[in-house]
Amino acid sequence: MTVDAGRALRHAAPVPYWLDQPHLRPDPLARLSGDDSCDLAIVGGGYTGLWAALLAKEEDPSRDVALLEAGECGGAASGRNGGFCAASLTHGFGNGMARWPHEMPTLLRMGRENLDAIEETLRRHHIDCDFQRTGELDVATAEWQVPELKEWVEQAQQLGEEVRWLDAEEVRAQVHSPIYRGAVFDPDVALVDPARLAWGLRAACERLGVRIHEHTEVTALHRDGTAEVLTTGYGSMRARRVALATNAFRPLLRRLRLHVVPVYDYALVTEPLGDRLAEVGWAHRQGIGDAGNQFHYYRLTEDNRIVWGGYDAIYHYGNGMRLEHEQRPETFALLARHFAQTFPQLSDVGFSHAWGGVIDTSTRFSAFWGTAHEGRVGYALGYTGLGVGASRFGARVMLDLIDGRDTERTRLSMVRSRPTPFPPEPIRYGAVQLTRWSMDHADRSQGRRNLWLRTLDRLGLGFDS
Structure with missing residues (x-):
């Protein structure tokens, strides 16, 4: 044709x-100006950061939570994706079976519980995002x-x-x-309006007392005694704990810079x-x-x-x-x-x-977690495009980790393991281009995977479209 x-x-x-809804899009919030402090500082106003803020305040209303977002909440991947809110925590059944087959019954159960909890939260906070x-x-x-x-x-x-x-x-x-x-x-699997979900979570966080600063890019993170200090263009935030939810953007922790692309x-x-x-x-x-x-x-x-x-x-x-x-x-x-x-x-x-x-x-297609700075800084990254639902679970695990809690979630091999890092440039670019060509060739050749793809399969690596 x-x-x-x-x-x-x-x-x-x-x-x-999704973002082209001026009658629904909330006005931006004021940037951080001057020096401030909080119990928990969250970097990133996408789904992971918003869920982390909401869960932290629901669990402990007295906890002083501040969220710093470089643009506007939901303005990046969280507001412009397809709106598929899946129960899967592993980027699909096949990926989970390939990596954590013995944990899959638990991961499947946790995924269904997570999706149910999302639906219940939307109902309780009156978040209208066309959830179906x-x-x-x-x-x-x-x-x-x-x-x-x-x-x-x-x-x-x-x-x-x-x-x-x-x-x-x-x-x-x-x-x-x-x-x-x-x-x-x-x-x-549920479908949502992704931008309205992000905006609704932002509003719910505000109602619970989360201090949200938009147009506040964090440029550095460093330790100062028992506290963490986040530096921004117009001030700083001093925090007892920090949750990093920066998605595809340059990680503040150097150790993560080869783990996501x-x-x-x-x-x-x-x-x-x-x-x-x-x-x-x-x-x-x-x-x-x-x-x-x-x-x-x-x-x-x-x-x-x-x-x-x-x-x-x-x-x-x-x-x-x-x-x-x-x-x-x-x-x-x-x-x-x-x-x-x-x-x-x-x-x-x-x-x-x-x-x-x-x-x-990430090289394993699904989220991974970890801590730094003696456990005071936590992160959740690597969703590879299937994070609308999994981001709530990712936020919950990240809070468990920085609060030092031993839970069923933190004992998962999926949570305790890390993906293989991507190679440095120029090897990274060449490997990605070869993988894309090989995937296209497989689609045109009745699914037959060439030596390169078979090697990636054996190593548990890959690149997902």
């Missing part, structure tokens, strides 16, 4: 759809993907998971795409479909992801647009992060063509927004 991507994208605003437990379809779009998905269903069901297999006819009856070959339905992810959103949604079906409004090595994720919005993202994952040399990287016309055109191949009945639909931004990725 020939698609005029330029026509489809000609009216696309170069901003994240729709579940997710992981669809096979090529025959070689079918056996792998069926194996996932078999293994997951043996561990008590309620996933189920849908054949091609069954899945196409639910969502009308000619390229579907089958699907796994996972009920333990920033990767650019891109997305489009259509104009509202109106009556044309019936051409696709999608009555159950599930989230959808396909099973390729380079995969797409897509879902419906509250006003019946389709968010369509993923596939390209772009790394720039030297952990490069620049504003101009957030717009990549060749990726937007590629995504538009893939959209039309998946839904040819909507090939004439235009896109209203096109955007990109960084996510943090």
Whole structure:
């Protein structure tokens, strides 16, 4: 099918759809000015930082908590992602089984409990973020993907998971795409408006007394006796404990600088479909992801647009992060063509927004934790794009660690272990580019993984699109 991507994208605003809600977006909060102090200082106003602040205050209302955010809360990955709030803590069942098979029953249970707790918190704090437990379809779009998905269903069901297999006819009856070959339905996934979730968490934190300073970039962290001092452009914050939730941005701890890399992810959103949604079906409004090595994720919005993202994952040399990287016309055109191949009945639909931004990725694809400065500083990083739900669990573990608590969470091998660091440049850039090429080659070769990918598999390393 020939698609005029330029026509489809000609009216696309170069901003994240979710953040383009001026009637809902809260006014920015004042930056930190002068010197201050607190019991717990949190660096980063994305999901991990906001959940850490909320959980700390709910647990101990007397605890003096301050949150410092370089931009505005939810203004980065937390406000512009696909809004898939999954129960998975391990970036999917397969990744968890490959790394922590003996812990998977516990991790699956904790993941479901975490998702339930998110829903309960949103209800209790009256956070309206269009939270819907729709579940997710992981669809096979090529025959070689079918056996792998069926194996996932078999293994997951043996561990008590309620996933189920849908054949091609069954899945196409639910969502009308000619390229579907089958699907796994996972009920333990919710969809949210990601920006409204971040803004709602910010408001809940404020109501509980968390002091939030936006436009307050922390440039340095150092020890001063028994306290930690965070330096900013207009002042400093002295704290007994510090929680670092900086995601893809340059870590304040040097030891972490080879453990995460920033990767650019891109997305489009259509104009509202109106009556044309019936051409696709999608009555159950599930989230959808396909099973390729380079995969797409897509879902419906509250006003019946389709968010369509993923596939390209772009790394720039030297952990490069620049504003101009957030717009990549060749990726937007590629995504538009893939959209039309998946839904040819909507090939004439235009896109209203096109955007990109960084996510943090680690070599194990999922979050990792640790402490520094004699346990007074904690961190949670590395979600690799599946942190909407897992970030609450990540924040909970980080608080356990800096408070010195021995819990079921902190005893997990997943929590006690660290990912293999990425190599330094220029080896890092070359390895990432070779991995991306190999993944694309595998998708075009019935899933056959070359020597490079097989080597990464044996070493427990990788690079996820």
